[in-house]
Amino acid sequence: MTDLPERVELLTDLYELTMAASYFDNKMADPATFSLFIRKYPPNRGYFVAAGLEDALDYIANFHFSETDLAYLDSTDTFSDDFLHYLENMRFTGGIRALAEGEIFFRDEPILEVTGPIIEAQVLETLVINTMNLQSMIATKAARCVHAAAGRRLVDFSLRRTHGIDAGLKVARNSYIAGFAATSNVLAGKLYGIPISGTMAHSYISSFGDEIEAFRAFARSFPKKTVLLIDTYDTLAGAQKAAVIGQEMAKKGGKLLGVRLDSGDMTRLSQEVRNILDEAGLRETEIFASSSFDEYKIARMINDGAKIDAFGVGTKMGVSADAPYFDIVYKLVQYGERPIMKRSTGKVNLAGKKQVFRKTDSQGRFIEDVIGTSDETVEGATPLLEPVLQDGKPLKPPPTLEEIRQHFAKSFQALGEAYKVLEGPPSYPVKLSPRLSVVQKAASS
Amino acid sequence: MTDLPERVELLTDLYELTMAASYFDNKMADPATFSLFIRKYPPNRGYFVAAGLEDALDYIANFHFSETDLAYLDSTDTFSDDFLHYLENMRFTGGIRALAEGEIFFRDEPILEVTGPIIEAQVLETLVINTMNLQSMIATKAARCVHAAAGRRLVDFSLRRTHGIDAGLKVARNSYIAGFAATSNVLAGKLYGIPISGTMAHSYISSFGDEIEAFRAFARSFPKKTVLLIDTYDTLAGAQKAAVIGQEMAKKGGKLLGVRLDSGDMTRLSQEVRNILDEAGLRETEIFASSSFDEYKIARMINDGAKIDAFGVGTKMGVSADAPYFDIVYKLVQYGERPIMKRSTGKVNLAGKKQVFRKTDSQGRFIEDVIGTSDETVEGATPLLEPVLQDGKPLKPPPTLEEIRQHFAKSFQALGEAYKVLEGPPSYPVKLSPRLSVVQKAASS
Numbered sequence: 001m002t003d004l005p006e007r008v009e010l011l012t013d014l015y016e017l018t019m020a021a022s023y024f025d026n027k028m029a030d031p032a033t034f035s036l037f038i039r040k041y042p043p044n045r046g047y048f049v050a051a052g053l054e055d056a057l058d059y060i061a062n063f064h065f066s067e068t069d070l071a072y073l074d075s076t077d078t079f080s081d082d083f084l085h086y087l088e089n090m091r092f093t094g095g096i097r098a099l100a101e102g103e104i105f106f107r108d109e110p111i112l113e114v115t116g117p118i119i120e121a122q123v124l125e126t127l128v129i130n131t132m133n134l135q136s137m138i139a140t141k142a143a144r145c146v147h148a149a150a151g152r153r154l155v156d157f158s159l160r161r162t163h164g165i166d167a168g169l170k171v172a173r174n175s176y177i178a179g180f181a182a183t184s185n186v187l188a189g190k191l192y193g194i195p196i197s198g199t200m201a202h203s204y205i206s207s208f209g210d211e212i213e214a215f216r217a218f219a220r221s222f223p224k225k226t227v228l229l230i231d232t233y234d235t236l237a238g239a240q241k242a243a244v245i246g247q248e249m250a251k252k253g254g255k256l257l258g259v260r261l262d263s264g265d266m267t268r269l270s271q272e273v274r275n276i277l278d279e280a281g282l283r284e285t286e287i288f289a290s291s292s293f294d295e296y297k298i299a300r301m302i303n304d305g306a307k308i309d310a311f312g313v314g315t316k317m318g319v320s321a322d323a324p325y326f327d328i329v330y331k332l333v334q335y336g337e338r339p340i341m342k343r344s345t346g347k348v349n350l351a352g353k354k355q356v357f358r359k360t361d362s363q364g365r366f367i368e369d370v371i372g373t374s375d376e377t378v379e380g381a382t383p384l385l386e387p388v389l390q391d392g393k394p395l396k397p398p399p400t401l402e403e404i405r406q407h408f409a410k411s412f413q414a415l416g417e418a419y420k421v422l423e424g425p426p427s428y429p430v431k432l433s434p435r436l437s438v439v440q441k442a443a444s445s
Numbered sequence: 446m447t448d449l450p451e452r453v454e455l456l457t458d459l460y461e462l463t464m465a466a467s468y469f470d471n472k473m474a475d476p477a478t479f480s481l482f483i484r485k486y487p488p489n490r491g492y493f494v495a496a497g498l499e500d501a502l503d504y505i506a507n508f509h510f511s512e513t514d515l516a517y518l519d520s521t522d523t524f525s526d527d528f529l530h531y532l533e534n535m536r537f538t539g540g541i542r543a544l545a546e547g548e549i550f551f552r553d554e555p556i557l558e559v560t561g562p563i564i565e566a567q568v569l570e571t572l573v574i575n576t577m578n579l580q581s582m583i584a585t586k587a588a589r590c591v592h593a594a595a596g597r598r599l600v601d602f603s604l605r606r607t608h609g610i611d612a613g614l615k616v617a618r619n620s621y622i623a624g625f626a627a628t629s630n631v632l633a634g635k636l637y638g639i640p641i642s643g644t645m646a647h648s649y650i651s652s653f654g655d656e657i658e659a660f661r662a663f664a665r666s667f668p669k670k671t672v673l674l675i676d677t678y679d680t681l682a683g684a685q686k687a688a689v690i691g692q693e694m695a696k697k698g699g700k701l702l703g704v705r706l707d708s709g710d711m712t713r714l715s716q717e718v719r720n721i722l723d724e725a726g727l728r729e730t731e732i733f734a735s736s737s738f739d740e741y742k743i744a745r746m747i748n749d750g751a752k753i754d755a756f757g758v759g760t761k762m763g764v765s766a767d768a769p770y771f772d773i774v775y776k777l778v779q780y781g782e783r784p785i786m787k788r789s790t791g792k793v794n795l796a797g798k799k800q801v802f803r804k805t806d807s808q809g810r811f812i813e814d815v816i817g818t819s820d821e822t823v824e825g826a827t828p829l830l831e832p833v834l835q836d837g838k839p840l841k842p843p844p845t846l847e848e849i850r851q852h853f854a855k856s857f858q859a860l861g862e863a864y865k866v867l868e869g870p871p872s873y874p875v876k877l878s879p880r881l882s883v884v885q886k887a888a889s890s
Contacts, residue, residue: 010632011613013604014643017631022645022666028652072635078670118652125646129605130613157458160574161770164611165456168575186462187455190517198459200467201570203777206785207473207563221467225523233788315770324769325606325760332648340651343678 008059010069012126017073020119021083030336031094032118033353034125035110036132037331042323046425047415049143049408050099050111051174052135053388054398056128061394063092063124092120096389097374099356101399102139102177102408103384104415106430109356109371110385111136111328118335125330133328134167135174141295141320142178143412145313147420148295150302153310155197156183157290158318171318177405181310192401199225199260205232212241219245219256227258227288230273235264239273243280250281258286258309266291267306274307286310294321295422341443351443352436357381364414372433453504455514457571462518465564466528475781476539477563478798479570480555481577482776487768491870492860494588494853495544495556496619497580498833499843501573506839508537508569537565541834542819544801546844547584547622547853548829549860551875554801554816555830556581563780570775578773579612580619586740586765587623588857590758592865593740595747598755600642601628602735603763616763622850625758637846644670644705650677657686664690664701672703672733675718680709684718688725695726703731703754711736712751719752731755739766740867786888796888797881802826809859817878 005011023029038048065073065087073079073087094116099105111132114121145154156175162168172188182197183189189196200218208214211233219226228245230238239259246256259277261269266289277285289301290312298311315321331349332340339351353374359367359381370378377383388395399407419425432440450456468474483493510518510532518524518532539561544550556577559566590599601620607613617633627642628634634641645663653659656678664671673690675683684704691701704722706714711734722730734746735757743756760766776794777785784796798819804812804826815823822828833840844852864870877885 005610005614005632005636008610008632010635011604011610012631013602013629014631014634014641015629015645015649016643018643018663018667018670019645019649022649022663023652025666026662032648032652034648069635073631076634076641078667122648126605127610130607130609133606134609159456159458160571161578161773162575163608163764163769164575164579164615165450165453165572166609166611168456169450170609184458184460186457186459186518187450187453189459189521190455190514191450196459196521198463200460200464202787203477203479203567203785204460204464204467206777206787207468207477207780209783217471218463218467221470222463222523225463319608319764319769321769324608324764324766328606332651335652338654340648342647342651 007066007069008127009063009065010072012123016123016125018078020123021079023119023122024083024086029117029119031115032121032332033113033115033334034121034330035333035349035354036112036128037108037110037329039107039327039329041107042326044423044425045140045323046419046428047104047106047140048136048326049139049178050103050105050136051101051139051177052132053098053101053112055135056112056131057096057389057394057398059127059131060092060096060124061389061392064090090120091392092116092124093392094120095387095391097385098388099384100386100407102404102411104411105356106369106428108350108430109369110354113353113374113385115353129328129330133326135170137320137323137326138171138174138318139178139408141317141323142175142180143408144295144422145298145317146179148299148302148422149311152302152308153181154179155310155312156180156185156317157312157314159185161315162318167318173401175317176401177408179405179409180313194401199227200229202229202232205229211238212244215241215245216248219249219254223249223252223254226256227260228256229260229262231261231263235261235269236272236276239276243276243282246277246282246285247280256282256285258288260288260290262291266308267301267304270307271305288312290314292316299422339439339443341440343444350432350436350440352439354436356384358384360414366414366416366428368429368431370431370433371436373435373439376433376435378433452511452514453572454508454510455517456575457568461568461570463523465568466524468564468567469528469531474562474564476560477566477777478558478560478779479566479775480778480794480799481557481573482553482555482774484552484772484774486552487771489868489870490585490768491864491873492549492551492585493581493771494584494623495548495550495581496546496584496622497577498543498546498557500580501557501576502541502834502839502843504572504576505537505541505569506834506837509535535565536837537561537569538837539565540832540836542830543833544829545831545852547849547856549856550801551814551873553795553875554814555799558798558819558830560798574773574775578771580615582765582768582771583616583619583763584623584853586762586768587620587625588853589740589867590743590762591624593744593747593867594756597747597753598626599624600755600757601625601630601762602757602759604630606760607763612763618846620762621846622853624850624854626755639846644672645674647674647677650674656683657689660686660690661693664694664699668694668697668699671701672705673701674705674707676706676708680706680714681717681721684721688721688727691722691727691730692725701727701730703733705733705735705757707736711753712746712749715752716750733757735759737761744867784884784888786885788889795877795881795885797884799881801829803829805859811859811861811873813874813876815876815878816881818880818884821878821880823878
């Protein structure tokens with residue numbers, strides 16, 4: 001049972017619809033272009049990971065108001081019958097150019113641009129921002145964790161404290177895109193095909209009362225998939241008992257996959273537990289750690305010499321705790337032939353339809369980006385925004401999750417190490433093309 | 446279109462199911478009690494608002510695995526046929542005692558306690574935490590905003606940057622519980638009956654090019670519901686134009702409801718805009734402000750003398766930016782006759798089935814709370830946990846949203862002002878009853 005909505009067209013700010021009604025009354029139907037971009041870097045961010053496009057396109061390609069949506073709008077005593085009748089048949093008939101999911105991008109660069117009759121393009125604003133903000137924010141946070149882990153495996157443990165059900169699924173999806181190995185989220189496994197992982201909580205150990213009996217019972221139920229949680233009473237005593245179980249499993253031809261630490265000074269404990277396991281001949285039994293991990297704590301513990309093979313990364317990644325939102329906006333940049341610049345204090349945007357050009361060296365490593373107009377070419381640079389939807393229809397099936405994951409891995413590898421530091425990264429060079437600069441001068445005069 | 450799941454039983458951490466499988470193998474079916482509580486206060490929090498119970502109970506009362514869920518679990522090669530067959534028919538058959546939605550509570554106090562056969566009670570963990578964490582966190586954040594606004598109206602503007610679709614709806618619901626007047630979220634209006642609010646964005650003004658023509662067109666479309674956004678070019682010039690429109694509307698028997706500020710030094714601007722409107726005879730036209738508001742900025746601007754009648758409160762409330770998660774846990778506290786205490790470093794919990802008792806003065810104002818055992822009475826104190834579900838069935842229909850909103854308002858009014866300060870609140874006095882202390886000694890020995 002869930003009260004999640006079947007359709008999400010009304011998941012929009014009311015002003016999208018009141019503006020649309022006024023455009024309708026004033027017969028304004030010229031093509032408009034809206035650009036989605038991030039205005040500034042949150043603390044310690046120097047790059048972003050584009051994500052959420054598949055969901056956004058799915059939503060846009062199927063956009064239509066249901067009968068009950070229209071009945072509700074009618075009940076608000078706000079809209080004319082003519083306008084409601086117009087909404088009944090409204091579909092998105094325009095086009096979208098976007099960065100590939102998994103692509104690295106920077107401040108001010110369009111993540112996607114929507115072009116279509118102004119009403120149709122306007123009403124997409126809220127859900128496009130919502131979808132792309134959450135997924136890009138999580139993919140970015142997860143990329144930082146993967147980078148900090150320097151090759152060690154990460155598992156998404158965040159479901160219990162993500163902001164709701166939708167976020168729980170999207171965090172699993174986007175942490176996987178960024179290189180996490182698995183998730184604890186079973187529904188994400190079912191829906192997205194992501195590997196799932198998990199064994200036991202403290203309540204399991206407590207319910208038995210006797211720790212080694214709990215371990216033994218679990219190993220009996222899961223002879224091939226046992227990771228023992230060893231900190232319920234005393235971590236080192238727990239490790240000794242786990243070693244006994246590991247030897248028992250080995251005698252039966254099985255194998256203790258790992259032990260999990262969840263509290264205390266995990267750097268020191270991991271070293272001592274490693275010794276206990278090694279001395280018991282369990283060199284292949286891995287040490288798994290969880291409890292308040294994020295990129296900062298992972299980096300610190302690895303630096304301190306922790307003997308940890310894999311990390312469960314939960315709440316702080318799942319809510320992007322040090323940057324729980326991006327300053328992401330969806331701005332009108334062109335209406336008809338006229339480039340548009342918003343000039344409110346501190347909130348200027350780049351006018352005109354744009355393209356992002358990336359310059360790379362002979363090994364494919366990023367050198368710099370140039371934001372230009374949508375119709376120019378920049379020599380020696382690759383345009384990144386590609387048409388993904390035209391006349392309201394997707395141009396091709398979305399890439400698979402594995403393809404997106406590979407796209408991210410390749411793009412991230414090409415980004416210089418200097419920009420990946422966890423604290424105080426430098427600004428990646430992003431210039432405006434001469435042509436786009438001319439557009440800005442024209443739009444601001 | 447949405448890829449949100451129809452059913453959420455698999456929205457659980459895998460370990461809930463592996464533990465359940467091991468309990469099943471070991472024929473462990475004694476009644477267990479799990480307690481949901483918050484272990485510590487996030488920065489600047491000194492109270493919490495209980496929320497999310499309606500959704501949690503709806504989920505629990507309808508809990509069952511679907512055929513496709515079971516087929517997926519089978520495909521993971523983790524579970525025995527016997528266990529999967531058991532899951533096919535599993536329902537929650539136990540009971541739940543909980544705080545009313547909208548109730549104020551404190552650290553370590555159970556928000557709800559679930560008692561039932563251990564497997565049934567264990568598998569509810571992830572979604573119960575997820576639901577109650579999000580909703581209580583938002584209700585708490587929104588309560589702080591309402592308190593800071595000191596009687597001025599607040600509108601939820603957060604949808605575009607909430608963590609996904611589910612969060613967008615739950616933020617609207619819980620900010621309304623805490624006293625917000627309305628939301629911009631149209632679907633929340635449809636689903637929950639919350640008043641909706643909103644008029645125009647900068648893109649609307651920009652698309653016309655001429656600001657006063659945009660204002661005039663909007664007033665024509667919405668003669669009874671116009672709030673004009675006046676900062677697209679120059680706020681004071683925008684206010685002058687809005688005053689002209691207000692006078693035009695008045696001549697036709699209409700009324701300009703308000704103007705909205707969205708950038709710049711809004712304290713000073715609000716004072717100058719107030720003068721402009723008053724001099725034009727538009728004393729009833731309100732000033733509405735938005736842009737990065739949270740409880741801190743609201744309090745600061747009111748303190749500085751801003752002339753603002755209502756605030757649009759968005760992202761920072763909708764993601765609870767200064768405390769984007771609670772340290773909320775669901776812990777086994779009793780198994781059979783045995784009270785259980787987890788003793789991992791720094792993560793101790795109170796053992797045993799509990800009750801929260803609240804002592805109030807003759808005017809109903811809170812004096813102190815006592816956490817006791819579930820079967821005791823504390824003289825002169827009101828027990829707060831009430832049975833809400835028994836033998837797997839809800840005991841009564843949930844209260845309406847208006848009733849929950851009133852419950853919150855009454856509970857919040859009874860909390861002393863000292864505990865409501867926005868920064869560095871003192872600790873509200875919460876004691877353990879002598880009987881509960883005895884249980885702790887027994888469980889820790």
